[in-house]
Amino acid sequence: MTDDIARPIPSSIDETVELLEQQDYLADRRLATVIFLSLRMRRPLFLEGEAGVGKTEIAKTLSRALGRPLIRLQCYEGLDVSSAVYEWNYAAQMLEIRLAEATGIQDRQRLETDIFSERHLIRRPVLQALGQAGMPAPVFLIDELDRTDEAFEAFLLEVLSDFQVTIPELGTIKATEPPIVIITTNRTREIHDALKRRCLYHWVDYPNAAQELEIIRRKVPGCNAALSQQVVAYVQKLRTLDLFKSPGVAETIDWATALTELDRIALDPETIADTLGTLLKYQDDIARLQGGEGERVLSEVKADLRVAG
Structure with missing residues (x-):
């Protein structure tokens, strides 16, 4: 809400770091720098980055922090102009034609x-993002662009170059103030250089343990300190394994929330096995951690925390 x-x-x-932190988004200096320059x-x-590292959340955070509406274009295979940009209200048009025929209009x-x-x-x-008179320029999130095809990428070039859209029946509609554009991709395919050249670039990586612990503290305040440390250490250890899909920050938050709802104060093998579905999203990964591998990781985590503590 804005x-x-x-x-x-x-x-x-x-100021950019502080602005993001006020919205509970912890950005390192490199990310804050590229956001500042983009603005x-x-x-x-x-x-670019793995799913769940907080790319989409950056757009939502900027929307809240700057008091701008958020316009989100969720990309998918087969996305076309009528779904992304505009279409005509054919029912209303047909009604107007029928009324014109009934009243004898010949022009x-x-x-x-x-x-x-x-x-x-x-x-x-896309057309909403170009704004309307009297409204502040929005934050325009083009989410998971890699899910679309190259034809839609080519269409976006006009939008990102001149912040305008050409509608054959109306002409060219141009933004009076350019929107704040955030494009995300999980890198399931490469995006064409022509589009990348119009943007500033940043790879969003997983947070380190200290950053992730602070994220849990802010996002899951009911999670006790000892459990938070174990959760973060366990997730950080999982990311070093050859999993089909490593857990992102969003999954860490979900897991900490689930464990808090279950009134757990520490990790144990049974609790981990029962709640892995909040952390991992592929059965092969879950099956691997429900066996001896999961207990081994937990033993390493507790040993590391004893040494550190």
Whole structure:
């Protein structure tokens, strides 16, 4: 939710770090720097990284922090212009044609102008992101761009180059103020260089143990300190294994929340086996950790924490 009062862009990297931290998003200096530059230079920000590391959350955080509406385009295979940009309200257009026939209107040019007017235009996310008069420029999240095809990428070039869209029946609609554009990809395929060149780039990596522990402290305040340390240490250890899909930060938060709901104060093999479905999302990975591998990891985690503590 935003209050529709756009707040100023931060004037320094330190201000950017503080702005994000106020929204409980912990960004390292490199990430804060590229966000700051993207905002100041009005360039799209291209974020790559594994699923669950917090790429999408950056757009949501900026929306809250800057008081801008969030427009989200969730990408998927087969995404086309009618779903992403605009389409005509055909039912309303047909009704207008029927009314014109009933009242005997013969001026075809006037009728065509009426049915292809703004009032019959359905704005999809791309067109919404170009803004409307009197509204602050939004944060435009193009999420998981790698799920679309190259044809849709090519279409986005016009949008990202000039922040405009051409509608044959209406002409060119151009943003009065460019939106704040965040593009995310899980790198399931490579994105064309022509699109990347229009953006600033950053690889969002998994947080280190200290950062992830602070995230748990903020996001799951009911999780006791000892359990939080064990959870983070266990997840960090899992990321060193050859799993089909390593757990992201979102899964760490879910696991800590689940364990808190179960009133657990420490990890044990039975609890881990019972709750792995909140942490891992593939049966092969779960089966591997429900056996001796899971107990071995837990033993290592407890040994490491004893040495550190």
